[in-house]
Amino acid sequence: MIGILGGMGTQAGLDFCNKLAMINRGKIDQEYPLFMLYNKSNIPGRPTSISVHAASSSDILGRPQNLNKYNKVLKSLTEGCISLQKSCCKFIVIPCNTAHYWYDDLQKKIRIPIINMPKEVYLHTKKNCKKKSKIGLLATEGTLKTGVYNRFFDKGFSLINPKKSLQISSVNKAIKYVKMGKIKDAEIAIKPAVNYLVKMKCKKIVLGCTELPIAIFAFKSFKNIKKSKIFLDPNLILANVSMKKYKSYPSHHFVRLLISSLEKLISRLPPHASKSVFSLPKHTP
DSSP, X not given: OEEEEEOTTHXXXXXXXXXXXXXXXXXXXXXXXXXXXXXXTTSOOHHHHOOBOOOOSSSOOOOBSOHHHHHHXXXXXXXXXXXXXXXXXXXXXXXXXXXXXXXXXXXXXXXXXXXXXXXXXXXXXXXXXXXTOEEEEEOOHXXXXXXXXXXXXXXXXXXXXXXXXXXXIIIIHHHHXXXXXXXXXXXXXXXXXXHHHHHTTOSEEEEOSTTHHHHHHSSSTTHXXXXXXXXXXXXXXXXXXXXXXXXXSTHHHXXXXXXXXXXXXXXXXXXXXXXXXXXXXXXXX
């Protein structure tokens, strides 16, 4: 079972679940992936908990200046992951870019793997773009400060951010609108930042805040840009990686086949026999 630590924000977690189901459409309910969403919306605010020295272009993330705030978020993230771990999830995903600032310390506290979303976006980009290409990044100020994307992309690409004025008037505003459920307003707000990165000749634009794909893909006014496939949606990339990992577990197909065979067998038995003889155990692939 896939464990999903959501609530950062809630819309982003639901968006990930929807994409997970969309890329693995089944003809019947039993063919969809098993996953558990923990919408832990009480995790302290990530941007307000980050007070860091700007990250350099290296493997080292910006370091927290306020360890108390940092540890409060880490504690809450850990509690959420432990709950999913106890629920027999095989691995965990976190559909929140900024939360990956805590990734290294969080993984040390959890036995099962946590998929690193920024790393997976980088690996996807590496397969599809030439080295040294300009890659645009739209993200929260917290994500930009911590360098969770610079950590990977600075190895082979030129990462371009919107200028400060656009970050405030366009990106921040769009993210806020999505959290408020004002999707159309969010789409209008994000346009200037997208247009800036297109003019900068970015080959791809990473939507490095999980609210942004909701704003951009909800309506059709980005029609021409969308056709170019310029956008990289971390939630969609994470969903694809999750499905590959989910299907890699050897027991997955066997157990489903076994359950399906038993159900067919039960359906052929007389009512009194099926009630008294069979009781299917719960199973978590």
